[in-house]
Amino acid sequence: MxxxxxxxxxxxxxxxxxxxxxxxxxxxxxxxxxxxxxxxxxxxxxxxxxxxxxxxxxxxxxxxxxxxxxxxxxxxxxxxxxxxxxLAPPTYPKLCCRYKESNGAGEDIFRKFSAYIKNPNPGLNDRLEKNFLMTLVKLNLYLMTPLPYELDKDPDVTESKRHYLDGDSLTLADCNLLPKLHIVKVVCKEYRNFTIPAELKGLTRYLEHAYKEDVFHHTCPVDSEILEAYSAVAKYLSK
Structure with missing residues (x-):
């Protein structure tokens, strides 16, 4: 050995x-x-x-x-x-995605979030929030769309029930996206009182499953640490 x-x-x-x-x-x-x-x-x-x-x-x-x-x-x-x-099989699990589309899911969220949260001008907020929200809607659509393995099991399935981007197990794509989504969630709540809409069922399900995983929950920084890191760049909007 x-x-x-x-x-x-x-x-x-x-x-x-x-x-x-x-x-x-x-x-x-x-x-x-x-x-x-x-x-x-x-x-x-x-x-x-x-x-x-x-x-x-x-x-x-x-x-x-x-x-x-x-x-x-x-x-x-x-x-x-x-x-x-x-760190490959059989000793270690394979973590790459089966479907290449999973690797790019949500890739534009962090950029639109940054523009939204760093903007100090209330007049621009609605447009920037809409652009940011559209990236969440796009990710939600991917999470709600059945993947080929789900269609193989049931050709008539119209809505995915999978936990993560590529299936029911965490992959490299999730390790890339989830830490960014956690930051987005914490910072948007503080600076814009914005929470991810419950109507985005796929995205809500995705995060709910992720937070139950020790590998995600215990590697996240505490909220105060994230807010401190963003205090120099994120802007509150004057009323």
């Missing part, structure tokens, strides 16, 4: 310099390693002292990064590809 690799994950620390900080890329890799069932050590890095840590361990890079058997890897997308390739 091959010896288990030594894996160290370095992510952004919270304000207390110990807990998980606000960084969807950090949470993404944390979730992937957790879902893989790999043994790894987690180090939260205080960004106020990060320069010293990075200079020593990963010069010229940013958080997150991993050290895999003494080899430093720094690009989040490349790390994801590497872990999927190296």
């Amino acid at each position: 091959a010896e288990a690799p030594k894996i160290e994950l370095f992510i952004k620390a919270s304000i207390d310099a110990q807990s998980v900080g606000n960084c969807p890329f950090c949470q993404r890799l944390f979730m992937i390693l957790w879902l893989k069932g790999a043994n790894f050590t987690l180090s939260t890095v205080d960004t106020r002292k990060a320069a010293d840590v990075l200079k020593t361990l990963a010069p010229g890079s940013q958080l997150p990064f991993i050290i895999y058997n003494d080899e430093v890897k720094t690009d989040t997308n490349k790390i994801e590809e590497f872990l999927e390739e190296i």
Whole structure:
């Protein structure tokens, strides 16, 4: 039996310099390693002292990064590809999507959210909110549309009941999207009193299932950490 690799994950620390900080890329890799069932050590890095840590361990890079058997890897997308390739069946589960469309679902949400939440002009709010809402509607449509495996089981099914983007199990696509959706949910409630409409049944179902998963719930930063991170860029609208 091959010896288990030594894996160290370095992510952004919270304000207390110990807990998980606000960084969807950090949470993404944390979730992937957790879902893989790999043994790894987690180090939260205080960004106020990060320069010293990075200079020593990963010069010229940013958080997150991993050290895999003494080899430093720094690009989040490349790390994801590497872990999927190296932590492979039969020892580790496969996490890639069956359907390529699942990988791109929700990809425009964070950009429209950023424009919406950083806008200080009340006159522009309705248009920006509508643009943002349309991205949620588009994701909801994907989550409500039956995937081929569901149609194979029942050709007459008209509405998907799946839990996640690609089926009933979390995949790499979910590890990418869910941390961003959590930030969206927390920040929009605080700055715009906006909550995801209950009419978006697919998206509501998606988040409800995700929050029940330890791998998601326990890798999320606390709400106050997210709000602190956005305090410099998000704008309240003057009444």
